[in-house]
Amino acid sequence: MSKEFVDSLTSEDIFPLFESLRKSLSFYFATHSIKYPDIRSEKLSKSCGVFITFRDQKGNVRGSMGLLDTDRPLLFSAVDACIAAAVDDPRYERIIIDDVTALSFEMTLISNVEEIKNLNSARKGFIPGVHGFYVEGGVNAGVLLPRDIMDSHLSFDGALRKVCTKAGLSVDTPGIKYHMFKARTFLQAGLGAQVVELTPNKEIPTQKPSSKSKGLLGFLTGAREDTSTQKPSSKSKGFLGFLRGGRNENS
Template identity: 30%
Template structure:
């Protein structure tokens, strides 16, 4: 059962694009619309991803930032994450307004992270590609990868863990350390079919468990 209705997902994607384009024009953060569904004022984690249109998934990323924890009302978190993804992702130069004609906006609404308990070598069995996103945490280092990333790259569970360690700036086998914490979460993902186009729920295809 979905927490986020399709029409709410569409609302959030449209809002994310509006927030970015308005900020790029004026330098100001927009306020949540008056017609925001009441449910979207609940605090939830969210990420906004910007992808270049008609580019292979592995090369499409133009920005991705968000809030893993439910610290803001979802509507406000979406506005903030959208702006940060456009201008504050350290991997990319700030997006220019004219680029938005060729960028697809994607919004991922997250469940709260759940610590994976037990022996580190059992961790791959406790996650599922196509369902889970991961957070790796060790000391001051933290890395997060959304569920769709593992699907797009064709990783299995161990590869997903290793890549999340890399994202945290840690050795790829750090998920085997007792003092490394690994969290999993799920996401409901909505994206434009093309820039400013219809918004659809993005299905994730689980890997076969052979």
């Protein structure tokens, strides 16, 4: 799988999607229904794997869910992952509507996933903060996102051990399959805050939302209606089909 368009995305391209994610999540809490953003963007209308991770002001994960691949446009799959991370990740306290403006939203975009055929070759090409891992063995599977690897200062082998632990597997499990994927991670520290890309050796922003940003009420009832009531494709996975990101080992 290769999603070359992911490499062309900029923080400016992603900013309206982050704002729409907060709006869609607030709308979901208020109505228990999903509205998708009506953003006119050729790039955001393409498909790729996406994980949404929530963090509090101390950097603690509050939810993390996503898919390594999907045929749905990023505009829709990001909303699906956002809601799944908020209400369907049993490892963390459930998000509530009052959290939406203050939480840090993190979006990990997956550009390609490849099975590791040669560990030595993959080890040489591994870049912390850029690559993540997916492992599967029997009915068990687990994913380790690039930021989790970077935050934990893991080596290639350390990351493989970590993702195996998350999946309830060991590195010598018979028939185990390792996959390495390349990803880009964008972060918005709060409602209205600048969107930045997280890269190796770059300080993670902790700025608070701009005082000029809309409050939650304005966020729900803005003057311009820019959401769509289009329903998810019947081919898409339900929330239970999402993989869990984050560093919690009880996954």
